[in-house]
Amino acid sequence: MLTITDVAWLDLLCLTGVGLYYLVKQVVIKKNPAPYPPGPRGWPLIGNVLDMPRIKPWLTFTEWGQKYGDITHIEVLGRHIIVLNSVKTALEMMDSKSTLYSDRPVLPMAGELAGFKDCVAFLPYGDRFRRQRKNLHRVIGSRTAVDVYNEIEEVETRRFLKRLLANPDQLQEHVRHTTGAIILRLSHGYEVKENNDPFIDLAERVVANASQATAPGAFMVDILPFLAKVPAWFPGAGFKHLAREWRETLEEMVSAPHKFVKDQMVAGTAPVSLTSNLLQGSDVSAEEDHAVKWSAFNLYAGGSDTTVSAIYSLFLAMTLFPDVQKKAQAEIDAVVGPDRLPTFADRDSLPYAEALVKEVLRWNVVVPTGFPHCVSEDDIHDGYYIPKGSLVMPNIWFMLNNPRTYANPEQFNPERFLAKNGKEPEMEPRTMCFGFGRRICPGLHLADASIWISTVMTLAVFDISKVVENGVEITPEVEPLQGTVSHPKLFKCSIKPRSATAHGLVEQDANY
Template sequence: MYSLSMLIVLGGLLGLYVLWKSKAPRAPLPPGPKGLPIIGNVGSDLPRGGKDWEHWLKHKDLYGPISSVTTAGHTHIILNDANVATELLEKRSARYSSRPRMVMAHELSGSDIFVTVQNDHATVRAQRKCILSQLRSENALSSFYPQVDMVIRRFLLRVLQEPDKLIDHVKTGIGGVILKVAYGYTVEFHDHDPLVDLVSKTAFAFGRINQPTGYLVDSIPALKYLPSWFPGARFKKEAQEYRRGFDALANWPFAFARHQIKEGTHEPSFVSRLIEQKGSLLSPEEELKIKCSAASVYQAGYDTTASTITSFFLAMALFPAAQHRAQEEIDRVVGARLPTPDDRGKLPYVNALINEVLRWNPVVQIGIMHATTEDDIYEGYLIPKGASIVPNIWAFAHDPDVYSDPMSFRPERFLASDGHTPERDPHTLVFGFGRRICPGRPLVDFNSFLTIARSLAVFQIRKAMKDGREIDPIIDYQEGIVGHLSPFEVSIQSRSTEHEALIRSIEVEDSISRGDSAVLESVRV
């Protein structure tokens, strides 16, 4: 046995060691604005909604490619350089693949049902594996092509019939593709669809609550104990509303798919295939995994693809030369039909144009934050355990050291030619880094190509006219992490009577086709 005196000596040595460790010099945090005691940079040093990426980009001029702020003892590391992001979030992904636990996103609103913000590593791995088992590549998605083909053709018809409602048609068309793939659900093209309306609301909520420092309660967690009636505690009511939306998004379309499978009337889908693979062995845990995985596919796939397609239509009105060159390529390669997935490899300029849309207006302006699982040192700076890492995707995509003349729209930057090496593929920036790359990216890419290539094939997109004069569309963005444009006006017409006939070839089928909203209402949860 140890003597009392020896225990006292050991205790004293341990105390001295702890004291020495607390006094030992540590590497400094990356530079940033000087904060106040206790609260740190809470206040004017942080963005509060709006264009976060513009606020954080100012740090690059002031502090360099990596900077930091603190909020009530919590460290945020701001990355304004793609090479720094690649080094930390990809090459050191073992330390940087977690997500910060945010009060609003996780504790109050329940948005952690989505794999994109989930920070339990076992859950993340299980859901990613589930998604990738069905949506890993365009080859895997090809089996859904007949259903997707019909939805996109109906989208083209709606745009032709009511071009002034472009944004609504994009929401319905993009939502229709993803709902068909995820759940085998047919949207209502003749009226508002309840699931499209629902995801529009939840997408807005998701973007707001996952903004870095977007809610004060994330900087000062004790505020979560305020009653919802207390002045300044409106976030509590918002969180309750958001939670109802997220729960409905996970449960309602899943209940529809389950009902259709039970009735034997289902179409092949992400959900039906996974359930059929398990058969009678489907446990409650497996069902929850499939349900949350499908909700993640719908939420993220809808949000990012809708942003891409609206950005495309605006870009074509602003940059007609790029539109004309893409149309010439489609006419030469595809001819008088609609492009299919098999045409993609023969349309290099169209692919370059899609890349430029992604770069010019990234689908995600501020990446969803990563979190460190242990201390790290980068260029002499301390990245402490638990820090939130904020990748400024807009800054990466408009960096003049990476992209020549970054404010210009130039698809040819991605084409190899004599004396020109293609610039960095924006897919490596906008869909995440390391172990948190978006698992639904192949579906977004598949959907974006078909929608954009077919729109180029049949439409002429121009600036809107008023009193005989062109109207320059206003480029502005909605609040949130996804690059959703504010409403804008453009002119959309068929390129010719032959192209109009090609679009209208689906009219008879469209007129008798009905969506699944009636069945959906019967299984409302």
């Protein structure tokens, strides 16, 4: 990984040329029509390159917001970066002015070098982007559309319960397997193997690579794009070898399941899926085939890693907050009873469980700094100049931890989302946790359904608690990890059937 520290010598080699460009730009550039938003003062030539955080950037962005206000501006080697620290401002800019704020920046490491440029999250706003979004909308664009797949969700979650019963120590692996199984059924009609499934293993590597490649400040090439032209043999260019490995893994993940569906269609055995639906009918052009292939991949890329993080966070929360777990279980017991597992048909009757899912999304933020938008034209917002080409980064972590929005945000309290004693619920976290405007996560309804059914089925049959080792109770650490998609730090917990009846329900439904 090529970082600012690792390539200090390369910076010195390049800064002369960058400095000359910067100085010329300052001389010839037209006068700004309004001031930039406030922000930390930069250095000559390099701007705020030393201020750009690489470890938990959401905390630094929060400090900037407290010091400079809801909109903060920095400039890194001529590139303007706008950080938003309020929901109101994010909605005003990225929703209300979505025609200006829906583009994507070119990310040299992830998009160009590692090959993710054809993924919908990286596409510039235009025809190709709209085509892929339309393809996804047909399958998962509304809760009604997602309801078609409720049975798949329920069957795969029952299998998840069986895996937990057999091997509770492999929690994260089970969550990943189940999430991948659901999405691959929808995207390619592929039913995964119980162990060592090749597509699951491949997909996990791809989403992990994507999270690393897009982490803010992780690679110098994203700050100095001309480094992409450095030969792979050049000292300090190890990032190019890493990118090549990531590209090869990505190409296999995009192409192999697609070929699987096409082969099944020829044989007349292809189950219904996003891919088979879009390829059905008249001859498909190479361009259309390419769009279908990437649309199906986007279903996995957009929904798998984020859903894994949220469900894993649920287990962490239940380990740390047993009183919340007991309340959710009492509601499930009262509504569902002991003789069956909850289903989506019970959702409207389980308001505390619904609030619990919302609090999980708020408490351990899955995508703390969102994914940067890019401004397609100059704009003046709230009296500040936002130049064309600026990166706009919403600090979603702070939005979900703002004490003005959420009382005692450090507390895990699902009841904040329930109307009580004349008090209105606090702000719906899904307003911001899935992104903004025309770049909102296309898989939000699928992710929401997966998190909900995992929550209620798990709590119906299992007690989750702290592990006791050598007579000492182990309290997990709440520590979000680096990456565009942030996961809780690995932790241990005890997962045991609530009763003999619950044990029987898991076994009974294992082969559903």
